[in-house]
Amino acid sequence: MKSERIPVKSFSADNGFIGKMQKLVREEVLPYQYNILNDAIPGIEKSHAIENIRLAAEKLRGKDVKPDEFYGMVFQDSDVAKWIEAAAYALAAGEDPELEKAVDETIQLYGASQHEDGYVDSYFTVKCPDKMWTNICDAHELYCAGHMMEAAVAYYEVTGKRELLDIMSKSADCIYEQFMKKNTRAYPGHPEVELALMRLWRATGNEKYKELAKHFVDVRGQAPNYFVEEKKNRGWNVWDGTEELNTDYTQSTLPVREQKDAVGHAVRAVYLYTGMADVAKETQDETLLAACRNLWESITKRRMYITGGIGSTFMGEAFTVDYDLPNDTVYAETCASIGLMFFAKKMLENEHRGEYADVMERAFYNTVLAGMQLDGKRFFYVNPLEVVPGISGKAVTHRAVLPTRPQWYACACCPPNVARMVSSFGSYxxxxxxxxxxxxxxxxxxxxxxxxxxxxxxxxxxxxxxxxxxxxxxxxxxxxxxxxxxxxxxxxxxxxxxxxxxxxxxxxxxxxxxxxxxxxxxxxxMDMTPHVVYASAKIAADSGKVCVQRGALVYCAEEVDNGKVLPLYVKAGAEPKALDFEPETLGGIVPVEIAGCAQQDIDTLYSTKVPKFVEKTIRLIPYYTWANRGENQMRVWLPVK
Amino acid sequence: MKSERIPVKSFSADNGFIGKMQKLVREEVLPYQYNILNDAIPGIEKSHAIENIRLAAEKLRGKDVKPDEFYGMVFQDSDVAKWIEAAAYALAAGEDPELEKAVDETIQLYGASQHEDGYVDSYFTVKCPDKMWTNICDAHELYCAGHMMEAAVAYYEVTGKRELLDIMSKSADCIYEQFMKKNTRAYPGHPEVELALMRLWRATGNEKYKELAKHFVDVRGQAPNYFVEEKKNRGWNVWDGTEELNTDYTQSTLPVREQKDAVGHAVRAVYLYTGMADVAKETQDETLLAACRNLWESITKRRMYITGGIGSTFMGEAFTVDYDLPNDTVYAETCASIGLMFFAKKMLENEHRGEYADVMERAFYNTVLAGMQLDGKRFFYVNPLEVVPGISGKAVTHRAVLPTRPQWYACACCPPNVARMVSSFGSYxxxxxxxxxxxxxxxxxxxxxxxxxxxxxxxxxxxxxxxxxxxxxxxxxxxxxxxxxxxxxxxxxxxxxxxxxxxxxxxxxxxxxxxxxxxxxxxxxMDMTPHVVYASAKIAADSGKVCVQRGALVYCAEEVDNGKVLPLYVKAGAEPKALDFEPETLGGIVPVEIAGCAQQDIDTLYSTKVPKFVEKTIRLIPYYTWANRGENQMRVWLPVK
Structure with missing residues (x-):
């Protein structure tokens, strides 16, 4: 039974947890992120994203702009796009002339950076116009365009304003020309434009956009591999290009209908699967939907953390293999769980099965929310299930696993992604x-x-x-x-x-x-009894361990509540007990207690002496609230004693 | 109380386990490895090591040899050196004219590849003579020379033949000129020559060699960092040189007397510490000895596996940080445990404390022996404590952790290192x-x-x-x-x-x-009661787990004995029981049994249902014998239920 998500503006969150989160995004996160995008907050990682667009616009007006005036990632534009999209959703909650003005000015600037033929991308316009459309594998032109299409649709749906929609329709027309007529074997290195084109099609009714989305899905992974050929021929790289091209990284090893396992860069994967599920739905493509179901199972039955996190390693920000779910060297990128929500929702739109919504909820209330500090001003990119300061963020294998949230990132994909997810919650x-x-x-x-x-x-x-x-x-x-x-x-x-x-x-x-x-x-x-959760015996990292879940919330033990977490054990057979709601704790939580014990440490690395244990009640907090009280040890899965 | 190790030829292993191992090395390993070094075994990883030396010799005689005729690693010569050294020790056990002839021929060839001034290195001679001594950080010239000095000393001590000793004295004189007079700030990127020069000093009595060893130890890590300066100035790299130089990798961040933590490439580290301990001993340098004691504690109290393995990650084949000892993504290179034995023995020679010998024994009987298949024909480079086929060797994070031993390696440092360690066991x-x-x-x-x-x-x-x-x-x-x-x-x-x-x-x-x-x-x-061993609570990877040790041997559970290992738990409080010696099993072992249970797997990733357990006696085998019966799951640390 198919369905459509509701438009964001059909829902108004005037009370409760989501209302509070959306208010935080409106009042704190969006102004804060706007300032960052405009480089107005000193002392933190520089964005330069809006300045890049300004430079592109000025260059098109004939000003002498040097290539190295561009700053940031090849996909820096997408930070602006996600911010506009989030702002659009925020405006659905009520008027905010200042915010709307900021958006309109940004859109105007962006429009001024568009070329005659519809091409728009500040990186290539400023740095290397001669290289446009030559590196579809890595250069993110389609990714950035896709995000801006999403922003355009969102802003149009909420405000009725067409300017950005027209800009991005022109951009989509340009992309259509390029990829339906000139370079017909290519498809996005970082999927995103597929799902965006489907949204643009819904907003504009222009069938070309659906056709193009389907085309990108259909040609992906056809032999010989387009990316391998492109790399051989193009002679330039965005990234250090010495490594052999890994086609799994871009989900291009096989045509999508033959893909069975979720592989490669986790965000790319779920963005792709979302586009696939949307095309399957709107073209009644049962083979494609069957592939989506296989990939869904691959993720949720074999490659997903209890927190709804996906991507087991920072090496390629990627899925690895079945049941390889380390808690400490995990990646579980915030964006990947957001993408998992996209995929889940699109599967729901194909067929209403609770398991899709269960996973969507799991990802949101655990990993996605953990991606943002409670005050909306700091963000996690990586969401570990076990943190030991001194190892996490320090050991070369744990360098991506930070024990506290930074203010911003050089690669800042996650923070505005959280903002748009929270503020569009109604449509999920x-x-x-x-x-x-x-x-x-x-x-x-x-x-x-x-x-x-x-x-x-x-x-x-x-x-x-x-x-x-x-x-x-x-x-x-x-x-x-x-x-x-x-x-x-x-x-x-x-x-x-x-x-x-x-x-x-x-x-x-x-x-x-x-x-x-x-x-x-x-x-x-609903039954809010907290439960002990067991992992499949196939997950080596969780052998002999349990965690606690209450409702949709996975819990964790933090050092600030318990002392060092590493010697803590849950007592065999212990039942977790929910405490009363504590409105003043961590923005308001229901802590959970469980009987446990702490292993008294020995002063040697290894010993045949049976260690002593002291009884101890372990206090657990919802995972999404961790790392809000300074750097400390944290563990979701605790061993049983 | 200082002491000297005994000469290899003072001990004759005519019975028992060591005798059997040495016989295996003499009769199987050395001929097998000689054939590999001569590319006489088709279908396995090519060595070309002896051919490289032949090419260098021919080039010096005026033959037109193309640079790309060299094949292999920059340190390919060292495989030959270690093989000669192992062969020398084997000859101590009794005459073997065929082996001795093979060694003599190889030495003659090697001598013919030596330049007038004493320089000898096939890589530079064949590939790029203009680049000699320009990349002390990475190019391993001193490392290869060091290994050949060790071979020379060994062969001289056993046979009394001076030819290689003279070649390497001339080489050492050349190195003395280069580093005591011309490039006095440089020191080896891969330590080895320090300990080798001390051996050469003992064999020849030439004080210059001790002086040079001490010099290399003393100048290491002095500011400004030599390797950083060298890289800036030299304009060529052995390896892909885009990454920033990591001075920890080469133990050059600080002068050695100020180093407190064992860091960087684990083999380099322990080879360096061995040289330091030797110089400390022979120059009565208490400050240097104190540094050695600190580094010893850093390794053995905070950074060592129960198996005597060291190096927690394949990223740089390196130490990471205290208590970071993952069992599945471990490196624990065979060579690193051999180097740990070198260091332990040299510390013993400084001061006779049982802890040094305990660690030496732990490293030998577990990791070093595990490095070689029981038939002497396959070798591990990496020695994991947990293996799951399908993840180990497959996931990008586990790609170095092979579930079975290969026949040979492109980087073949470990196999001949095991051979020389086993055959020189007497002097340890x-x-x-x-x-x-x-x-x-x-x-x-x-x-x-x-x-x-x-x-x-x-x-x-x-x-x-x-x-x-x-x-x-x-x-x-x-x-x-x-x-x-x-x-x-x-x-x-x-x-x-x-x-x-x-x-x-x-x-x-x-x-x-x-x-x-x-x-x-x-x-x-000695008390051979098997014991359950507990890890420090600070080692996250071992939380809630135990392993079993009997005497010097750490035990492990393999799938071939127990079915899948991942659902196995040791029963809380269970006492391991040694079975009778089984002469026909795995070359003769005493298996150990312990009461346990197997978790019946659930068909979901996570579940609130309490899993069912079935009682099961777990059969354990000595770790050094694992992976001799095909690819299967293996685990040293088992969770407790």
Whole structure:
């Protein structure tokens, strides 16, 4: 049963956790990131992203701009695009003339950096116009264009303003010419434009964009490998080009319909799979959808952390092999979990199965949120499940695994990605088709359906387990609400009357069909009992260890609460216990306690003496709140004693 | 109390485990490796090492040799050197005209490749004579010379033949000119020549060689860093030179006397420390010895595997930071444990403390022996403590961790290093000074002391715990025998009478002073009870896990004995039990059993269901025998349930 996500502006998060997060993004994150993009915050990693665009515009107007005036990554433009997209979503929550002005000025500048033929990319315009479209493997022109297309669609949908949409339509037309007529074997090195073209198609109705997205999906990985040939012929590299080209890195070893394992750069992978799932949906391509299901299984059944993190190594920011899930040298990039949410949502739009939403929720409430400090001013790129200061961030094998969040990154893909995900949460929380309105995630606020009713949700999620929806308006229709797999005992009521879940639940969703009336209520009570979680015996890193999950939240032990974490063990058979909600702790959390013990350390590396253990109650906090109280040891998986 | 190791030829291993290993090296390993060095075994990794030397010799005789006729590593010569050294030791065990002829021919060829001024190195002679001595950081000229000096000393000591000793004295004179007069700030990028020069000094009595060794130790790491300056100025690289030079890699960040942590490339580190310890000993340099003690502690108290493996990562084949000891992505290069034995023995020669010999024994009987297949025909470079086929050798992070031994390597440093270590075992097993004859390791065979007595040892070590020494000759002197730290209850008798160990033991050695007479016996019975071993709580990788050690041998569980190892747990409180010696198993071993259980796997990655366990007796084998029965799962540290 197919569906569409709702437009971002159909949902207004006026209460609860998501409302608070969106307010943080509006009031703190977006102004902060705008200042960074404009190099207005001294003493932190320089962005130069907007200045690059200005330089490109000035060069097109004839000013003498030196190539080395460009600063930053080949994909520096995309930081601006993601910021515009996030700002667009923020504007859906209410007017903000200052923000809108900042966006409009940025769009105007960007438009001025567009070439006559529609080409737009500050890196190539400033640095090397002669090299445009010659390095499709690494140079990210299509990636940057894709992100700006997403921004354009978002800004148009929220504000009705067409300027950026027109710029990016012209850009898409240019890309169409290049890749449908001239260089027809090429496809993006970093997938993104596929999913963006599908959004542009939806916003503009221009079938060429869907055709181009499908083309990119179809030609990917055809033999002989395009990237290998391109590299042989092009004679220049963006990155140090001495290493042999790894086609897995770009998911181009095989045509996509033959790919069975999620491989290579994790963000590229899930962005690609999202585009594939969208093309499959909109072209009724069952073979392509089957490939998406295989790749989904590869990720979620064999290559995903309990936190919804993906990518086991910093070497290529990549997936490795099945069941290789180290907790300390993990990558689990914030962007990769955001991309996993994209993929999950697009699979949901293909077929409404709770497992997609379960994973989407797992990724969001654990890895994605952990990507940002609680005050919105510092960000993780890498999200480890085990941190030991002195090793993490220090050992060459752990150098990407920082024990605290930096303010910004030279490669700053993650921070604005979190911003756009949080502020567009509504479109991940709800979907709709002709028959049914779907509640995929729980978020306080009001959502407008296409069916003549609105639902206002009050919820204490994710710290509490109740979500109550009050209906406004009247319609005979179906509302389907997800019953999360982690909730062992769920209670659903309609106007206070208990619904027999067995009778109405299919694939993780309870379907309630009725003539909804003004004032009707639909209330879900989920089982928030904290549980000990065991990993598959195939995951070597988790042998003999457990972790604790409560609702959607994975918990962890931090040194600041427990002393050094490394000697801590969970007592065999111990049951975790949720404490009362602590509004003042870490922005408001429900801590969990579990009986444990601490191993008294020996002063030799190895000993035959049985170590002494002292009883100790371990205090656990939600993983997304870790590293908000300074550098300290942290562990999600704890050994059992 | 200082001492000297005994000459290799003073010990003849005519029985027991070491005798069997030395016979294997003589009869299988040396002929096999000679054939490889001569490219006479088709279908395996090409060596070309002897052909390179032939090409260099021909070029010096005026033949037109093309630079690209050289094949292999910049240090390819060193494989030949180590093979000659091992062959020399093998000749100490008895005449072998064929082997001796092969050595003599190789030496003659090598001599013909020496330049007028003493310079000798096939890489530079064939490929780029204009670049001699311009890349001291990476080009291994001093490393190759050092290895050939060791070979020269060994061959001279065993056979009395001076030809190679003269060649290498001339080479050392050339090096002296270059580094004591011309380029006085330089020192070896890969330490080795320091320890070799000390050996050459001992063999020739030429004080210049000791002076040069001391010079290399003294100038190392002086500011400004020589290697950084050299790289800036030289304009060519042996390796891909785009990365910034890491001075830790070459132990050159600080002057050696200020170095506190063992860092960088592990083999370089321990070769350097060996040279330092030797210079400290022979120049009565207490500051240098103190630095050696610090570095020893850094390795053995914080950076060493239970197997005596060192080097936690393939990234730079290097040490990382304290307590970072992953079992699956470990490096633990065979050569590094051999180098650790060098360092341990040299520390023993400085001061007889049992801990040095304990570590030497741990490294030998676990990592060094694991480096070679039981038939002597395949070799490990990397010695992991946990192997899962499908991940090990496959995931990019585990690519160096092979699940089975290859026949040969492009970088073939380890195989001939094992050969020379095994065949020179006697000089590691015994030391001597004016007052005392030291028994550092247990090996069946006869050893001649400088005191007028010989000792004949009968022992079932390492599988059994008895070592009985029968004296021949007469002398009033002290024999000191090491009481290993792992032996909780040891029994020492002289002529059947029990010695009060408390009264005679100091720093791990029991000192027996008496007028030894023909037929006297000294017998040590060690405690071979297998024990469960616990790791420091600071080692994250071993949290909640134990391993089993029996005597000097660390044990491991293999899939071939137990089924898949990953679901295996040791039962809490279980005592390991040694089985009877099995002469037909893996060359003869004492297997150990321990009560355990196997976790029944779940079909999801993560689950809140308590997994089921089935009781299971786990069969363990000595670590050095692993991977002799095909590719399979292996684990040293097992979780406890």
């Amino acid at each position: 929380a709800y979907s709709e088709n002709e028959d049914t309105f779907f509640i995929d995630l729980y978020a306080g606020g009001t959502v407008k359906t296409e069916k003549g009713i609105t639902l206002t949700c009050e919820t204490d999620f994710p710290h509490g387990g109740t979500a109550k929806y009050t209906i406004k308006g009247e319609a005979e229709t179906t509302v389907a609400i997800r019953i999360p797999a982690w909730s062992e005992k769920s209670l659903l009521t309609v106007n206070g009357e208990v619904v027999d879940l067995n009778a109405v639940t299919k694939d993780g969703y309870a379907y309630i069909t009725r003539a909804w009336k003004d004032g009707d209520t639909l209330a879900l009570t | 097993a015994y030391s001597e000074n004016e007052d005392t004859f030291f028994i550092d390791l247990y090996a069946g065979g006869t050893v001649k002391t400088e005191k007028g007595i010989t000792l004949t040892c009968e022992t079932d070590f390492p599988h059994g715990g008895t070592a009985k020494y029968t004296i021949k000759g007469e002398a009033e002197t002290t024999v000191a025998i090491r009481i290993p730290a792992w032996s909780e209850k040891s029994l020492l008798t002289v002529n059947g009478e029990v010695v009060d160990l408390n009264a005679v033991t100091k720093d791990g050695y029991a000192y027996i002073t008496r007028a030894w007479k023909d037929g006297d016996t000294l017998a040590l019975t």
